[in-house]
Amino acid sequence: MEDITSVLPEECIAKIISKTSPSDACRLSLVSTAFSSAAASNLVWEGFLPPDYQHIISESVSSASSQTSPLNMLSKKDLYFSLCHNPILIGNGNRSFAIHKWSGKKCYMLGARQIDIAWGDTSQYWKWTSLGDSPILPKSRFPAVAHLVRVCWLEITGRVQTKILSPYTTYGAYLIYTIANSFQGLGVPVKVSVGYIDGYTADDHEGQEGRFPSKREDMWMEIEMGEFFNHGQDSRVVDMRLGEFEFLNWKSGLVIHGIELRPKEKR
Numbered sequence: 158m159e160d161i162t163s164v165l166p167e168e169c170i171a172k173i174i175s176k177t178s179p180s181d182a183c184r185l186s187l188v189s190t191a192f193s194s195a196a197a198s199n200l201v202w203e204g205f206l207p208p209d210y211q212h213i214i215s216e217s218v219s220s221a222s223s224q225t226s227p228l229n230m231l232s233k234k235d236l237y238f239s240l241c242h243n244p245i246l247i248g249n250g251n252r253s254f255a256i257h258k259w260s261g262k263k264c265y266m267l268g269a270r271q272i273d274i275a276w277g278d279t280s281q282y283w284k285w286t287s288l289g290d291s292p293i294l295p296k297s298r299f300p301a302v303a304h305l306v307r308v309c310w311l312e313i314t315g316r317v318q319t320k321i322l323s324p325y326t327t328y329g330a331y332l333i334y335t336i337a338n339s340f341q342g343l344g345v346p347v348k349v350s351v352g353y354i355d356g357y358t359a360d361d362h363e364g365q366e367g368r369f370p371s372k373r374e375d376m377w378m379e380i381e382m383g384e385f386f387n388h389g390q391d392s393r394v395v396d397m398r399l400g401e402f403e404f405l406n407w408k409s410g411l412v413i414h415g416i417e418l419r420p421k422e423k424r
Contacts, residue, residue: 170195175204179237180259202233205261207323210240213254218246237261244298253298257420262323264419266333267315268299272416275312275400282308286412295335295376297414304337305411311347312400315416316354322418324389329421330397331379333414340410347401351383354396377414384421 174182174196182205186196195201207213214228228236228245237256244255244266251268269277269285276282285301286294294302305311313332322328330351336343370380382397397416401408 167191167195167198168200171198171200175201178259179205179261197232197234199233202237206233206237206240207256207261207263210236213247214245216247217254218250246298251299260420262326262420263321264417265317265321266298266415266417267317268301268415269303269413270299270301272313272315272413274303274314274413275310276308277303280306282306293338294412295414299415303413305409305413307341307407307409309405309407310400310402311408311411312402313398313413313416315397317395317397317418318392319387319389319395320392322387323420324387326389327384327386327421328418329384330382330395331417331419332382332399333373333377333379333417335377335412335414337410337412342406342408343411345401345404345406347399348403349380349382350396350398351385352396353385354394379417382416 170192174185174192177185179202182196182201186193214226217226217228219226219228228239231239238258240254240256241258244253244264246252247254251271253266253268255264255266256262257264274283282305284304284306286304287301315330332349370378373379380399382399385395
């Protein structure tokens, strides 16, 4: 049987691989030297990157401080994996962007300054800790995190427009947080909900009904707030909430990093 690489030029092989997925491209690169070269080409990885990736990079904090972003100097494959493993700060520096490793779909995180925290700007209830202020806390990608001093009414709200997300994708929303060494009153269940603000359909669950936190590789904790499907047709606003205002016990020691939105793994 004739070897396909002796019949088709590398560009054709690359075109075929570009119609697969990032994980398939990585597997196909092991087939032969010709496949390895084709699978690493810009043609392949350009197609795996989000269509508006260049615009997003231009909004990064590093691009704003210099005329040329170092990311633009990378090959498309290196750029892809850089955005997988190294989220970039965009806009005012209180949001980050990354891509999902196995699908290339967009991931965003709203930093604590980008979400609405009830009484968040009142120093007797919350304080803001910068990166260099606490060697105890996990490393933050944002300039500051919110540290709960003492409240009885806990309410955290984030909103995002679907037009910035990948279309036809189910997203999960996750509160990213940790607990300080000294804390109080954080053992009670919280209410979480995620839905569109127009014709709101909430996904409400008590914490004791199965929404358990998990530890991340970056040493922060996360708890799923809910999920939604982005139809990709009209721009809508997703409302994400977490709160506790039934027991009204005094709480302290919660440290909010932000709210992350990322594609949910297919089961």
